[in-house]
Amino acid sequence: MVETKQLSHYVGGEWVAGPDGDWTDDLNPSDTSEVLARVPQGTGEIVDRAATDAGDAFVLWRRTPGPQRAELLYRAADILARLRDELGELVAREVGKPIGEATAEVDRGVVILRYFAGEAVHPIGEVIPAQQEGSLQFTLRQPLGPVGFITPWNFPVAIPLWKIAPALAYGNTAVWKPAETASLIATRLAEVFQEAEFPRGVVNLVLGRGSVVGDSIVSHPDVKAISFTGSNATGMAIGRKAAERNIKYQLEMGGKNAAIVLADANLDQAAKLAASGAMRYAGQKCTATSRAVVASEVADSFVSKLRQEIEALPLAPATDPRSAVGPLIDQAAVNRVGQYVSSGQSSGGSLVLGGNLPRGEQFERGYFFEPTVILGVPHDAPVAQEEVFGPLLVVQQAQTVEEAIQLANSTQFGLSVSLFTRDVNAALEYIQDIECGMVRINGDTTGVDPHAPFGGMKGSSSHTREQGTAAKEFFTEVKTVQLNPAS
Ligand code: ADP
Numbered sequence: 001m002v003e004t005k006q007l008s009h010y011v012g013g014e015w016v017a018g019p020d021g022d023w024t025d026d027l028n029p030s031d032t033s034e035v036l037a038r039v040p041q042g043t044g045e046i047v048d049r050a051a052t053d054a055g056d057a058f059v060l061w062r063r064t065p066g067p068q069r070a071e072l073l074y075r076a077a078d079i080l081a082r083l084r085d086e087l088g089e090l091v092a093r094e095v096g097k098p099i100g101e102a103t104a105e106v107d108r109g110v111v112i113l114r115y116f117a118g119e120a121v122h123p124i125g126e127v128i129p130a131q132q133e134g135s136l137q138f139t140l141r142q143p144l145g146p147v148g149f150i151t152p153w154n155f156p157v158a159i160p161l162w163k164i165a166p167a168l169a170y171g172n173t174a175v176w177k178p179a180e181t182a183s184l185i186a187t188r189l190a191e192v193f194q195e196a197e198f199p200r201g202v203v204n205l206v207l208g209r210g211s212v213v214g215d216s217i218v219s220h221p222d223v224k225a226i227s228f229t230g231s232n233a234t235g236m237a238i239g240r241k242a243a244e245r246n247i248k249y250q251l252e253m254g255g256k257n258a259a260i261v262l263a264d265a266n267l268d269q270a271a272k273l274a275a276s277g278a279m280r281y282a283g284q285k286c287t288a289t290s291r292a293v294v295a296s297e298v299a300d301s302f303v304s305k306l307r308q309e310i311e312a313l314p315l316a317p318a319t320d321p322r323s324a325v326g327p328l329i330d331q332a333a334v335n336r337v338g339q340y341v342s343s344g345q346s347s348g349g350s351l352v353l354g355g356n357l358p359r360g361e362q363f364e365r366g367y368f369f370e371p372t373v374i375l376g377v378p379h380d381a382p383v384a385q386e387e388v389f390g391p392l393l394v395v396q397q398a399q400t401v402e403e404a405i406q407l408a409n410s411t412q413f414g415l416s417v418s419l420f421t422r423d424v425n426a427a428l429e430y431i432q433d434i435e436c437g438m439v440r441i442n443g444d445t446t447g448v449d450p451h452a453p454f455g456g457m458k459g460s461s462s463h464t465r466e467q468g469t470a471a472k473e474f475f476t477e478v479k480t481v482q483l484n485p486a487s
Contacts, residue, residue: 005037007183009046009207010190012053013200019043026183029096029327030317030366036094039183042208047175047216050204054146054173055222057201062143062171064199066120069169073117076196080189081110087157087188089319094184095153096367097281098316098323109157112450116165116471124170124476136483141476143171144248145224148217150210150238152230153329154284156182160189162450163227164203166471174203175223177213179230181329210234218242225249227466227474229286232387232459239462250474251462252455254387255286255415257445258408260430262401263295265420267302269442273418275309277444278393279371282325284333286460287416287438287446290388293404296397303375303395307353310371317362328367328390337369337390340383344394349377352395385411401426409435414457416445437461 006023008015022041028034061069080087088103097105130137147167151160156178164174178186190205206213214234218226218241225248228238235251242249259274261267277289294302316323328334334357341355354372357363371391377384384394398404408417416438419430427441437456438448448454453470455461464474 004035005184007037007039007187007207009040009042009050010187010194010203010205011046011050012204013194016046016049024180026094026181028093029329030093030319032365032367034093037184039180039207042177042206042213044212044216046206047213047220050175050206051146051217051220051222053201054175054204057199058143058145058173061173061199061202064171066124066169069171070117070120072196072198073113073120073165073169076192076198077110077113077117079192079195080106080113083188083192084110087185090185090188091156092318095156095182096318096327096329098318098326099321100323101281102318105155105157108450109161112158112161113165115450116169119166119469119472120169124472128480130482132484134485138481140479140481141170141472142479144475144477145172146175146222147172147225147227147475148220148223149174149176150214150217150226150228150230151176151178151182153179153182154281154286156185157189159229160186162454162467162471163229167227167475168198168202170472170475172225172475173201175217175220176203176205177208177210177217178205180207180209183207214238219245223247225475228252235462248474249462250464250466252286252466253460254413255288255456255460256291256385256387256411256413257287257289257416257436258291258293258418259289259445260404260408260417260419261292261294261298261302262404262419262421262423262426263298264422265298266422266442267298267305270420271302271305271309273420273444274393275306275313277418277446279310279313279391280324280446282328282369282391284329284389285446287448288389289418289445290393291384291408292393292395293398293407294395295404296399299395299397303352303373306373306395310353310373313371315358315368315371317366325371325391328369330367333390334367334369337372337388337392340386340388340390340392341372341374344374344377344381344383347377347381347383349374349381349383349394354391379407379410387413401429405430405433409433412459415460416440416456418443418445437465
C-alpha cells in the first residue's frame with residue numbers, strides 16, 4: 001500500500017496549495033483501493049498567476065542563448081534517466097500502463113528531451129537572396145510566448161515532454177494542465193524541471209478540471225498558443241476558442257486505425273502486430289489498431305492466428321511484470337466498452353473473443369475488460385466508426401486492394417494505419433490513396449520515433465504536426481528580415 005500524496009500546483013517556481021478542501025482522489029486503476037494522491041482543483045486565479053509568471057519568465061527565457069537552453073534540457077534528460085524505474089512504476093500505478101511499456105515510455109521521455117536539447121542549437125532561419133544589391137535578407141524564427149499545454153492521461157510522460165521540450169528549446173514558456181488522472185506523474189515531471197534549475201516561471205503546472213483550469217488557460221490573454229491532445233469533442237471546442245482569439249493552436253485527437261491485411265501478407269506477422277496494436281495497454285492509445293480489414297480469402301486463417309496472438313498477451317494488473325494488457329482508466333471506460341460490444345452484437349456482429357469482464361481475484365478491484373474481437377458488423381455500425389479507446393478490435397473483410405483502402409478511409413478519422421503485404425504495387429497504391437498522417441507497411445499502427453513528425457489527417461488533428469522538425473513550425477513564428485546598406 002502506498003502513501004496518499006497531497007499534490008500542489010507549481011507556479012512561478014513555487015509549490016502552491018489549494019484551494020482548501022476541494023480535491024479529487026487519484027486511484028490506481030488496477031486496484032482502486034489504492035488512493036495515490038489527492039488532486040487539488042485549480043482555479044482561474046491560479047491559472048492567472050501561472051500565465052502572468054510565464055509571461056514574466058518569457059522576457060528573459062527568449063533571450064537565453066539556445067546552447068544554455070539546450071544544457072538545461074540535457075540536465076532534465078539526465079534526471080529523468082536517473083528516475084527511470086521509479087517513474088516507470090508510477091506510470092503503471094497511476095494510469096494502469098503495463099510496467100514494461102510504462103518504463104519504456106520513461107526511456108522515450110529521455111530521448112525526447114535529448115532530441116529537443118539538440119534542436120535548441122539548430123538553425124532558426126534561412127538566408128533568401130534579396131533583389132536589392134548589397135542587401136541581406138533572411139528569416140528568423142522566434143518563440144510565441146507563454147504556451148498553454150493540455151494533455152491526456154494515456155502517455156503521461158511522452159506527450160507532455162514532446163510538447164513542452166520543443167516549446168522550451170525554441171524559447172517559449174509553459175502553462176501546463178495534465179489530465180487529473182495523471183497528476184502525480186505530472187508533479188514528478190515538474191520536479192524534474194525544478195531540479196534541472198529551469199528559471200522560475202518557465203514551466204508552470206496547474207492541476208484540476210478541464211472545464212475550469214483547461215478553459216481558463218485557453219481563454220487567458222497572456223497565453224499565445226495552445227497545444228492539446230485528447231478527445232475530439234474537447235479538442236474542437238478548444239480550437240474554436242483559440243481561433244476566436246486568433247492564437248495558434250494544435251489539436252491531436254482520436255483515431256479509428258486500421259490494419260489492412262492482403263492475401264499475400266505474412267499472416268503470422270500481421271496477426272502478431274495487429275494483436276499487439278489492438279490490445280497492449282488495453283487499446284488506450286490514439287494510434288491503437290481498432291479495425292482489421294482483411295482480404296476475404298485469408299480472413300479465417302488470419303482470425304485464428306489473431307486469436308492465438310491475443311490469447312498470448314497476459315491480462316494482468318499493470319505492475320505485474322508479465323502484464324501486456326492491463327486495466328482501463330476508469331469505470332466509465334469499462335461501461336463504454338461494454339456498450340460498444342452490445343451495440344456491435346445487435347448490429348449483427350459475432351464475438352470471436354472476449355466481450356466480458358474477466359473473472360478472478362486479481363481483477364476484482366480494478367477496471368478490467370477482456371480483449372475482445374468482433375466479426376461481421378456493417379461498416380457503418382458505431383463500433384466500426386467511432387473511437388472506442390478500449391481492447392476491442394473489429395474485423396472487416398474486403399475483396400480487393402481498392403475496397404480495403406476505401407474501407408480503411410471510410411471514417412471521420414485519419415491518424416494511423418498499417419498495410420500487411422509483400423506486393424510493392426499494392427503498397428504504392430496504398431501510400432498514395434490512404435488518408436492518414438501516420439502510414440505503415442508491415443508494421444504496428446502504434447509507436448512513433450520521437451524525431452519523426454506525428455499527427456493525423458481529417459478529424460484526427462488540426463493538421464499541424466508534432467515532434468521532429470515539425471515542432472519548430474508550430475512553436476515559432478517567422479520574421480522576414482531585410483537588412484539594407486545605409487546610404
Ligand atoms: P479523455 O477522454 O482522454 O479524458 P479529454 O478531451 O476529456 O479526453 O481530456 C484531455 C485533456 O483535456 C485533459 O487534460 C482534460 O482535463 C482537458 N479538458 C477537458 N475538458 C476541457 C475543456 N472544456 N477545456 C479545456 N480542457 C479540457
